[in-house]
Amino acid sequence: MNIDMLIDGILDSYDRYGLINRNNTEDFPNRQNVVAVLSDLQSLIFPGFRSAENIDSVNIRYVTGQKVNNIIANLTKEIQKSLIYTSIRIKENPSGDITQSHCFKLAEKTSIALVEEIPEIRRKVQLDTIAAYNGDPAAHSNEEVVLSYPGVEAILVYRIAHFLYENGVPIIPRIMSEHVHGKTGIDIHPGAIIGESFFIDHGTGVVIGETCLIGNNVKIYQGVTLGALSVKKNLQNKKRHPTIEDDVTIYANATILGGETTIGRGSTIGGNTWITKSVEAKSVVTQG
Template identity: 45%
Template sequence: MHENNRKTPIRCDIDAIVSELRLLRDKSLQRRQREGRPPKLPSRKALIDILEGLSAALFPNRLGSGELSDESIDYFVGHTLDAALRSLCEQVRRECRFKAEQNGIIGSDCNQQAAIIKRDFAAQLPAIRALLDDDLTAAYEGDPAATSSDEVLVCYPGMTAIIYHRIAHALYSVGAPLVARMIAEISHSATGIDIHPGARIGPSFFIDHGTGVVIGETAVIGRHVRLYQAVTLGAKRFPKDADGALIKGNERHPIVEDGVVIYAGATILGRVTIGQGSTIGGNVWLTHSVPPGSIITQPQVRSEALSAGTANQQEGVYNSH
């Protein structure tokens, strides 16, 4: 082949792309009325490492080192917990600085605030471990395929999701909502289960299979509740204020009382109450409260909807005259 027949290599103009990206960043900062470099956000990678450390400290023999002796286990837990909490404190400090910058607060002592949040969160870890023991028991007793609690702990995505949620909810409660939200999204990515850290979930909670489960911010779940895959506990509507902005923080998700079972694909929307001991069948779409001990199936809901539609048509005919 002749030298002049060789094809010219195709190259990207990296310098031009970098320049354009810088211009776009500058415009974005101007739109948000920022000058200079914005404060660092918490690091997703650091939070993944923190979750692994906290999980290992909570369950050292199963999620920690596999070579621990009775003499070394407390040292391992102490060392692992100290490292995880130190890193967590830095991520909370970043959240504090970010929020202070957003709100135009000058002189906020984020080091002190982060230290207090770390201390208050750490104090909840024994209670979190006790809750998780109840969740493990509920999963083992509720799934005939489970051969041991250890299998549930290391294999079940629902158990991983509830471990991460218990951690995230504690952080959410003591004043680190952004870090908590990021942990929830790490859990979502790892398990396919989306639980907002604000959701309040009682002991002995079990999510079987789990993929596609969504639990909203203001949901309240009682004791001994079991959910299957693709269950949604969501909001029915999103009210807006006079300026057209979404109203945030209102209670808009379901209350699920003790002993409720919700089967695969069920969707429950709005601030409704599912009474104690009720069973919600698969693929049910529910937007109203049900009393304790109810058994709600898809044909039943469809029949109620048709009856309501007929009544509305009759009322319309009557009013038209």
């Protein structure tokens, strides 16, 4: 078989099965572009920590301005693509009667709104960082936590992705959350609602579902699943995942399932437990 025949076979599969991101046709967001924007956002939130940058008191305004402009320009393009694709291909406007300029304006407005939100995201992530430092005797400084703790990185990306999710941006929040999932082993759906001072210790194998509600000062360990009792498609718009109230600690490999399940304030959930019913405040739940 020659090279031309091999190419023909691949091209034939494109026609048969689709899933090609052609420019100006199936033009949906590009994962690499979204990840690049996410990297700029992380560097904006933690300057000098996420990439090799020469930052001092003289050039910090210039460096910050350069990143802000890059983020707005590049994120606007990707959000515009996601809005057009979703409107035409999925739900709102199957006839294709939608203008590029309308989506561009919405995309640009959302990108600017995210940049405006950066100080608030930094405030929340600082609290998450302090919670990690205070909650782990192995941590020696907040800077060490920022540089090396996968839980803090996953929560940071969640807070960015959640803002976009809450502002109606399709596809892109999931690209962001799945990118950091691949890096850290921590899977937080951007639709989850998570309070302040949230700490994930170690983190590998943590799963937090789309409709989870998590309060303030919650600490969870590796392997914890906050999941659904059923994954039937007709439950798509229902609350499927548990509510975790303030000041709860959940130890390794605990599984808590169901949209009606609430873990009451101040409770401790032991490792390897399986919970499908609500737990009263200040309870201690252990295996067996």
